[in-house]
Amino acid sequence: MGELKALREAVIKGDIAAAAAETKSALDGGQKPQQILNDGLISAMDEVGERFAKGLIFVPQMLRSAKTMKECVDLLQPYFKEGDVTSKGTVLIGTVKGDLHDIGKNLVSMMLEGAGFKIVDLGVDVSPETFVQKTREVKPDIVGMSALLSTTMPSMPKTIEALQDAGLRDAIKIIIGGAPVTERYAVEIRADAYASDAGSAVTKAKELIGIS
Numbered sequence: 712m713g714e715l716k717a718l719r720e721a722v723i724k725g726d727i728a729a730a731a732a733e734t735k736s737a738l739d740g741g742q743k744p745q746q747i748l749n750d751g752l753i754s755a756m757d758e759v760g761e762r763f764a765k766g767l768i769f770v771p772q773m774l775r776s777a778k779t780m781k782e783c784v785d786l787l788q789p790y791f792k793e794g795d796v797t798s799k800g801t802v803l804i805g806t807v808k809g810d811l812h813d814i815g816k817n818l819v820s821m822m823l824e825g826a827g828f829k830i831v832d833l834g835v836d837v838s839p840e841t842f843v844q845k846t847r848e849v850k851p852d853i854v855g856m857s858a859l860l861s862t863t864m865p866s867m868p869k870t871i872e873a874l875q876d877a878g879l880r881d882a883i884k885i886i887i888g889g890a891p892v893t894e895r896y897a898v899e900i901r902a903d904a905y906a907s908d909a910g911s912a913v914t915k916a917k918e919l920i921g922i923s
């Protein structure tokens with residue numbers, strides 16, 4: 712547990728070298744990757760968010776912590792593969808228009824991939840038009856949308872509407888997530904599912920395509 716405290720602090724400080732070393736040492740010490748992720752990395756980003764909200768740190772520090780987290784997640788990635796990785800279906804995923812946060816989306820993608828889904832990642836700031844165009848092209852089973860800002864959440868219903876107008880809505884399942892997003896919001900905008908974290912995103916995605 713000592714390593715996780717040190718890892719948390721290194722991520723908050725944005726000290727990439729120290730955080731990578733702590734991640735490796737936690738893995739070598741037998742800590743579960745899921746625990747390192749939740750209690751070390753995600754918990755550190757929550758603290759970073761709180762410090763930012765209080766005006767104690769600013770965007771550059773937040774960005775530095777994000778980069779640090781990414782390096783550590785890369786070290787954990789090989790541990791998140793499930794045994795059977797035959798393709799379970801395709802997920803088209805992106806962070807909605809106006810929103811540049813991608814750590815959560817990338818984690819969800821990584822876990823889904825580890826569980827056997829094929830991922831087509833559209834990146835960040837994805838417009839409803841791009842979601843429509845790529846849905847037409849890729850023909851995914853599931854479309855996933857991420858939003859971290861309350862101001863970009865309305866891009867989700869706009870995207871769903873655009874998919875509906877394009878006649879694509881009935882051929883796909885839609886799952887949404889991101890810190891300000893809720894189950895209730897998912898119901899309100901008629902998404903098919905909501906998940907609060909990457910682990911439950913996998914469970915929900917399997918349910919959506921009937922392989923739970």
Ligand code: B12
Pocket residue numbers: 753756757758759760761763764770771773774777809810811812813814815816818819855856857858859860861862886887888889890891905906907908909910912
């Ligand atoms: C890192 C960070 C940044 C980085 C992002 C770097 C990157 N590459 O992503 C940078 C510095 C760029 C940034 C910028 C800004 N940020 Co910022 N940021 C954060 C911070 C600290 C952490 C986010 C994060 O990565 N969390 C860790 C991940 C693992 O968690 P997560 O994203 O929630 O994802 C999990 C779940 O939500 C879910 N999930 C996520 N996506 C999806 C998708 C699907 C389909 C599913 C099923 C599930 C799912 O699963 C994930 C894994 O478990 C948060 C604080 C916070 N606690 O959220 C603020 C925060 C989100 N930012 C905030 C703000 C205000 C901004 C800025 C406007 C600041 C500014 N003045 O410029 C800009 C906006 C830029 C833009 N247009 O997007 C506010 C938002 C307030 C609000 N409610 O709207 C927050 C909450 C900070 C705060 N407390 O004030 N930010």
